[in-house]
Amino acid sequence: MPKKKTGARKKAEKQRERQKGIKNSKQTRNIVELPCNFQMECDKCQMRQKNRAFCYFCSAIQKLPICAECGKSKCMSKTGDCIVKHPNSHAVGMGMVGAICDFCEAFVCHAKKCLTTHACECVARDGDCIECQRGVWDHGGRIFRCSFCSNSLCEDDQFEHQAKCQVLESEDYKCGSCNKLGQYSCLRCKLCFCEDHVRRKGVKYKRGEEIPCPKCGFQTSATKDLSMSTRRMDYGRHATGNYE
Numbered sequence: 618m619p620k621k622k623t624g625a626r627k628k629a630e631k632q633r634e635r636q637k638g639i640k641n642s643k644q645t646r647n648i649v650e651l652p653c654n655f656q657m658e659c660d661k662c663q664m665r666q667k668n669r670a671f672c673y674f675c676s677a678i679q680k681l682p683i684c685a686e687c688g689k690s691k692c693m694s695k696t697g698d699c700i701v702k703h704p705n706s707h708a709v710g711m712g713m714v715g716a717i718c719d720f721c722e723a724f725v726c727h728a729k730k731c732l733t734t735h736a737c738e739c740v741a742r743d744g745d746c747i748e749c750q751r752g753v754w755d756h757g758g759r760i761f762r763c764s765f766c767s768n769s770l771c772e773d774d775q776f777e778h779q780a781k782c783q784v785l786e787s788e789d790y791k792c793g794s795c796n797k798l799g800q801y802s803c804l805r806c807k808l809c810f811c812e813d814h815v816r817r818k819g820v821k822y823k824r825g826e827e828i829p830c831p832k833c834g835f836q837t838s839a840t841k842d843l844s845m846s847t848r849r850m851d852y853g854r855h856a857t858g859n860y861e
Contacts, residue, residue, distance in 0.1 A: 648740055648762050652688035653721040656759065666757055669722040673757035682714055685723035685739070686731035689713075698729040720744070721753060740769075748774040766804040766835070783845050785809065790840060801837040802845055803830035809840060 622630075648654055655668040661677040668683055683690050692699060692708035700715060701708070708727070715727030720741035725731050744760045745752045747768040753760065758772035765782045785807050792799045792811035799809020810831065816822065817831050827836040 648760060651740055652683060653685035653718065653723045653735075654740060654759050655683060655688070657683070667721075667723075667753065667759045669757075670717045670724050671722070679724075680710060682710065682724035684713070684726035684728075684731055685718050685721055686725055686735040687728065689726065692726060692728070699727050700729055700732065701727045744769045746771040746774055748778050768805070783843055785845055790845070799840055801828060802840045802843055803833065803835055803837050804843075805835040806830060806832050808832065809845075810837065 653668060656665060657668045657679070658665050659672040659675065659677060660680050662672060662675040664672065664674045666673050668685065669679075670682065671678060681690055690709070690713070692703070692713045699708070701712075703712070713726050714724045715732050716725045717723070718725055718735060718739055718741075720736065720739040721744075722741075725735050740760055741753045746756065747763070747766075747770060749756070749771060751771060756771045756773065761770045761772070761775045762768070763770055763775075763779055763782055765779065768778075770778050782804065785802070787793065787808070790799050790809050791797065792814055793808050794814040795811060797811040797813075800812055801810045801815045802808070803810070808830075815828050815831060815837060822828055827838065829835065830837050
């Protein structure tokens, strides 16, 4: 019979599972739920926009800043790893600010963890829209991800892009390397691959996992599970080619 677990061992295992769950939930967090991508209303002009230090429309500084990493707007005393110590008072407003992110243009609090980790994990680092090629500094809105190809999108192009994302660049569903029917499709390359050419030689694939695209490395999906089409359609501004 296996040995009976002690109370300390059970507690350690529960804590380990809890920490693992927190780590996994942070990695799979929705991009809309991130503090640097919150929706904000300007104190002066009342215009809604992405969370930022300066208003995109009137350039006014926000009175109640929100940290782009942890999402807090008030730093409590005697807690946290604050670089600027304030033992006898709470830090609110500009007293809580430690930096401004160069990518998302939002305030970062003076906590050591936020200052050292936010710039490396900021979603706006590769947040240029795949359709209009504009960044946060240009369109000023929130950042979204396409549910099919996982590319970054701005607020103006998110619906138009997803409406025409499942379109192949070829005229048929055949594999690009041979004449067989493509069983796997890459939603980034917009290409189909057969069973033979989707797998690279000398590479071991785990059973049950999605096969990466041999061209770009993005996970492929079965063509029969998608609504792939070879007919290209233009929506909204894409029909005229005007992105200004």
